[in-house]
Amino acid sequence: MKPIMFWSKNSIIEKISKISNTLDDISADLFCGINTDSEYLHKLSLPKEGSPETPYKCMGMNKEINLEKELVYPFIDSTFSNEYAVHPSPYFFMLPYEIKADGLKKECRLLEPEELKARYPLTYSRITEFKNNFEHDSTPLSSADYSIGGCKLLQYVNTPKIVVSDHYSFQASFDVAGNHVFEKGCGVVLQDSSRYFYVLAALNSSISRVFSEICQSNGLYNGSLTPGVLRRFPIVFPEEKNLESLISTLSSYLTHIHGQIYRTVSPDIFGSENYEVLKFYERIVNLLVLDTYFTKDLDPRFLEILEENVVPFGDYGRESSSFSGFEGSGCFMDELQVVKQKILDTPDFGKCRFNSEFTNILATLKNNGVW
Numbered sequence: 001m002k003p004i005m006f007w008s009k010n011s012i013i014e015k016i017s018k019i020s021n022t023l024d025d026i027s028a029d030l031f032c033g034i035n036t037d038s039e040y041l042h043k044l045s046l047p048k049e050g051s052p053e054t055p056y057k058c059m060g061m062n063k064e065i066n067l068e069k070e071l072v073y074p075f076i077d078s079t080f081s082n083e084y085a086v087h088p089s090p091y092f093f094m095l096p097y098e099i100k101a102d103g104l105k106k107e108c109r110l111l112e113p114e115e116l117k118a119r120y121p122l123t124y125s126r127i128t129e130f131k132n133n134f135e136h137d138s139t140p141l142s143s144a145d146y147s148i149g150g151c152k153l154l155q156y157v158n159t160p161k162i163v164v165s166d167h168y169s170f171q172a173s174f175d176v177a178g179n180h181v182f183e184k185g186c187g188v189v190l191q192d193s194s195r196y197f198y199v200l201a202a203l204n205s206s207i208s209r210v211f212s213e214i215c216q217s218n219g220l221y222n223g224s225l226t227p228g229v230l231r232r233f234p235i236v237f238p239e240e241k242n243l244e245s246l247i248s249t250l251s252s253y254l255t256h257i258h259g260q261i262y263r264t265v266s267p268d269i270f271g272s273e274n275y276e277v278l279k280f281y282e283r284i285v286n287l288l289v290l291d292t293y294f295t296k297d298l299d300p301r302f303l304e305i306l307e308e309n310v311v312p313f314g315d316y317g318r319e320s321s322s323f324s325g326f327e328g329s330g331c332f333m334d335e336l337q338v339v340k341q342k343i344l345d346t347p348d349f350g351k352c353r354f355n356s357e358f359t360n361i362l363a364t365l366k367n368n369g370v371w
Helices: 010-018 111-118 120-134 193-203 206-217 239-261 272-293 300-309 313-317 330-343 356-367
Strands: 027-032 043-045 057-058 062-067 074-076 092-093 097-100 108-111 163-168 170-175 188-190
Touching: 010 206, 010 356, 111 120, 163 193, 170 193, 170 206, 188 193, 193 206, 193 239, 193 272, 206 272, 239 272, 239 300, 239 330, 272 330, 272 356, 300 330
Parallel strands: none
Antiparallel strands: 027 188, 043 057, 043 092, 057 062, 074 092, 097 108, 163 170, 163 188
């Protein structure tokens, strides 16, 4: 029997600080969002009653404009909660770049004025009009007028990625389609795409709050998250593949639930009962991640009960077409409620115990506002 360690706040911080494997080791790339300060780029919105064919509304001018949709991208607003799933924003950005979709990393090229005029006349006309009428500048249009910083993000447009923003702790969302533009925060493209949901769970766990505190105390950042900071995020994978698969599946549940909450037009679908379902799975995932990072000693029967009841999305889809990937509806919440109840109703579940060491970790994190 291994000796029981008393986990103080300092010992937890020390343990996290000594983890050598980091997000940088498993990432294909980490990068900043783009700089959206340029007024030439145009922050756009669609009228509420509009369809994708409706002219865009240019923010701040109350003017509808037509633009080629190939140059318009949905936007992730970091002021919203973006935990697990991307919170849809009503805004879009016009970015006059050509992106060739070949492989993981795309070729990205700023369109020169002559080419922009020939291929995308509506966008060219809009930028020129803005320069002449609002900037009161009659000189010929130059690509320098509308180029942006942070082009690395555009190289990974249409590549699935994790987008991490910083509130009081990190919030990580999975951009499944990878077609969103964001300003504040960092994008993460992994070498192994099968590990997105596990990494997502780790970034949204209590570990991120401990790491955030370490960064602040060491003066690594002052609330402005950068790739240099995020590269140091410690990553520990379970020794057992079935445990990693379990955490990934639960993380996919949470991505689905948060996505439904962000997208639903009827808040009643997510009443108090469904909120409890959400919190139940969040607590379970956090427990599993914390055990992976610290003790690796959860009650084996606890894990068995979870594995018996928690199955990937595709397994639901075999019997009902309403459960396909991330296109589920309120019905899927009913399924998740059933799974939760099966877990709780398993006779052995109430007998499962956390060892003293793990209970001590939970208590310490809770007392320090991390749990």
